[in-house]
Amino acid sequence: MDFNKIDLDNLKEESLDNVSGLERRNFLKMGLMITGLFAGGKILSVVSKVDEVFASTVNFAEEYPYKPHYSMVIREGLCIDCQRCMVACHKTNNVPEYGWRTKILEKITPDAIGRKRGFMPILCNQCNNPPCVRACPTKASYKDQRNGIVRIESKKCIGCKACMLACPYDARYFNEEKHAVDKCDFCYESRLSKGKKLTACAAVCPTGARIFGDISDPNNVVYKMVHQIEREVWVLRPAVGTKPNVFYMKATNPSPWALRRQPDIR
Amino acid sequence: MARISDERAARWGYSGVAALRNSKKQLAFMVILVMIALWGYAVGMHGKIVGYRDVYSVTREIPWGMLIAGYIFCVVTSTGLCLVSCVGHVFGYEPYMPIAKRSVFLAIVFMLCGFSIIFFDIENPFRMAVWNVISPNFASNMWWMGTLYGLYLLALCVEYYFLLEQNHSFSRFAGFMGVLFGVAAHSNLGGIFGMLYGRQEWYGPYMPIYFIVSAMMSGGAAIIFFTCLARLIDPEILDQKQERAINAVRQLTIMLICVIIFFTIWKVLCGIVVPEKYIAIHAFLVGRYAPLFWIGEVALGFIIPLVFFIVSKGVNYKLMFWGSGLMVIGIFFMRYNLVLEGEVVPGFAGLHVLEYPSVLNYTPSFHELAIVIAGVSMTIFGFMFGEKVFNGHKFQKHEVVPAGAFICPGCGGIHYLKEGETHDEAERRHHKLSFRAPK
Structure with a gap:
């Protein structure tokens, strides 16, 4: 029987040291996709399903539908429940005391080893497929075509509250003073439209738990945080299919100061 | 009120507002109803x-x-009244014909009272009148529901006018349009719930289907209930034709109750297997909302009326009155449960955070109750007003039938015979029934 002679001198090395970064990434991506796929059926899945949140069906969006495409990344472990974001939001956007545009949820896991309390900021997810906009009979709720923010034209709101019912994230409330439903608009009216770069909550957050930016810009911090595979990124209630623009990731170690405070755009 | 000529009054069976004074007791009751409504x-x-x-x-x-x-x-009852009555005077199934006038009248009354209730729920009803027209969102079920219900109400009014005029061609056409608009509007009301993809308990095609079928069930219950009430006001209205009609409606209602029981069983069974739905189903089966489901919906809405309707055999009016009356109350609970079951489980319940309990609590406030009571009082007032002023929705008690005419056994109106025509043929011609009676 003939065997090919093994050319030991010219054998390609197959040890892990030689695997290219690209190959590693592809492999991880595949693993992530599979996990995401199996978790996909679960409501409130917390497994990374990055591809689901983009307007495009590929893993990472080739192109975002809006320019700028405002998004927020919430780094859960960093939130310390100081509630400065809530105070800033109330003040900046004249939110009455009975309502809220953003809130911090508290979760206690008594059986956990070590840390038992966790905090989770929530706000309007500015969905790419917003159920509230579809429900509104008078187009008072609409998706701003310039920046992807779900906004409300107060004078058109008839107060039927169908949008509040439609929202899976409890992001809307009826504002008696405005006689209209009110919600987070990423501070568009109060700040972004006046030239500021950050939302009030992101600007005051002392730990950098809220990172705000333009996900359509590859140089933006939000883009960089979402377009990576080392850390899990997830969205709330992915099974509903709303394609949110607020992303969540775990971060327990403080980030570099520069990233934490986004000082260049404050 | 515009004067109605004698000839027209005779044709309409219109007895004038003066007829309200016939019975002091009933007038006093109506005044009380109006006072409650105004309150x-x-x-x-x-x-x-x-x-x-x-x-x-x-x-x-x-x-x-x-x-x-x-x-x-x-609005469910209104749609139901329209659909059930249309079986007769639009689609030509004779036993249902005598109920048409009262049903269409009540459908209008129910619709108006429904609008009066939602007026107090919508925060800016006046903005609605403007922006619904100039800034419509065609993707919104809410918009379609509002618009189609408007058209539906219009069709009902036209239909009723031509029913009064005994112009059955036009009333039939308007009735058909009413059915179209009614089904479209009503399924959109179901669609409001069914297309909320953020709410698992409602999402899916179940809601619009359920709404239409349960509307017919409500319509059947309302027809029986209000005819029995009408009989209390004026026992003479229940002639042989009406009795036959009520029995036919009873049979249909029995079937529809069974269909809705079937629907409900499957809603519960499917809800049990999905964790998020299960929380809501659990709250209604054994949790804090269980009395609303078991007593309100199941006992009052299904079981008691089903038993009473079957036992009554269509001749025991007391049983049918109680059965349908309790059923109407039960149907109210059904609507209440339907609205609540999609909302009691907060969207973030699955996160197990302190801010969101797994089941939310809701108890109606005094103001909410008062407005619903007002709406219901207005409905009953509208019904009594119709009975008195339109003479029990019968045509004039014809003492003298004009020469060459006869009282139609189907609708009760006066039909004229053409030469060489039998009563049967005249009736079929008048109601545009193409099929011939078996010889």
Whole structure:
């Protein structure tokens, strides 16, 4: 029987040291996709399903539908429940005391080893497929075509509250003073439209738990945080299919100061 | 009120507003009903002035409550009345013909009362009149529901006018349009719930289908209930034709109750297997909302009427009165449960955070109850007003039938015979029934 002679001198090395970064990434991506796929059926899945949140069906969006495409990344472990974001939001956007545009949820896991309390900021997810906009009979709720923010034209709101019912994230409330439903608009009216770069909550957050930016810009911090595979990124209630623009990731170690405070755009 | 000529009054069976004074007792009852309604609406206006947030129990998590349930109850019954009565005078099934006038009249009354209830739920009803027209969102079920219900009400009014005029061609056409608009509007009401993809308990095609079928069931119950009530007001209205019609409606209603029981069983079974739905189903099966489901929906809405209707055999009016009356109350609970079950489980329940309990609590406030009571009082008042002023929705008690004419056994109106025509043929010609009676 003939065997090919093994050319030991010219054998390609197959040890892990030689695997290219690209190959590693592809492999991880595949693993992530599979996990995401199996978790996909679960409501409130917390497994990374990055591809689901983009307007495009590929893993990472080739192109975002809006320019700028405002998004927020919430780094859960960093939130310390100081509630400065809530105070800033109330003040900046004249939110009455009975309502809220953003809130911090508290979760206690008594059986956990070590840390038992966790905090989770929530706000309007500015969905790419917003159920509230579809429900509104008078187009008072609409998706701003310039920046992807779900906004409300107060004078058109008839107060039927169908949008509040439609929202899976409890992001809307009826504002008696405005006689209209009110919600987070990423501070568009109060700040972004006046030239500021950050939302009030992101600007005051002392730990950098809220990172705000333009996900359509590859140089933006939000883009960089979402377009990576080392850390899990997830969205709330992915099974509903709303394609949110607020992303969540775990971060327990403080980030570099520069990233934490986004000082260049404050 | 515009004067109605004698000839027209005779054709319409119109007895004039003076007929209200025939019975002092009934007049007093009607005055009380109006006072209750005015009181309820005044309470509602108070809420509108001070702001609903302070007086209603609805919250941002449960934005729709008792008032929406009351509105749905009214419009569902209205659609049902229209659909069931149309079996007769639109689609030509004779036994159902005598109920047409009362049903269409009541459908209008229910619709108006439903609108009066939702007026107090919508925060800016006047903005609605403007922006619904100039800024419509065609993707919104809410918009379609509002618009189609408007058209539906218009079709009902036209239909009723031509029913009074005994112009059966036009009334039939208007009735057909009413069915089209009614089904479209009503399924859109179901669609509002069914197309909320953020709410697992409602999402899916079940809601619009359920709404249409349960509308017919409600319509059947309402026809039996109000005919039995009418019999209490004036026992003479229940002639042989009416009796036959009520029995036919009873049979249909029995079938529809069974269909809705079937629907409900499967809703519960499917809900049990999905964790998120299960929380809501559990709250209604054994949790804090269980009495609403078992007593309100199942006992009052299904079991008691089903038994009473079957036992009554269509001749025991007392049983049918109680059966249908309890059923109408049960149907109200059904609407209330339907609105609540999608809302009691907050969207973030699965996160197990402290801010969101697994099941939310809702109890209607005084203001919400008062407005619904007002709406219901107005409905009963409208019904009694119709019975008195339109002479029990019968045609004039014809003492003298004109030469060459006869009283139609189907609709009760006066039909004229053509030469060489039998009564049967005249009736078929008059009601545009193409098929021939078996010889």
